[in-house]
Amino acid sequence: MVQQVNLEEIAKLLGVDINQIKLELVRIYTATTSQSDVKIECKQ
Secondary structure, eight states, rough: OOOOOOHHHHHHTTTTTTHHHHHHHHHHHHHHHTTOOOOOOOOO
């Protein structure tokens, strides 16, 4: 199930800078996808 989230709304609610949230999401994403069993396919 895919859930769409409005980052700007969340940033406003938390009183946090949206760029800080984006940096955190990138950090989490890279941390969770750095395992060797993850394969990334590039479709031409």
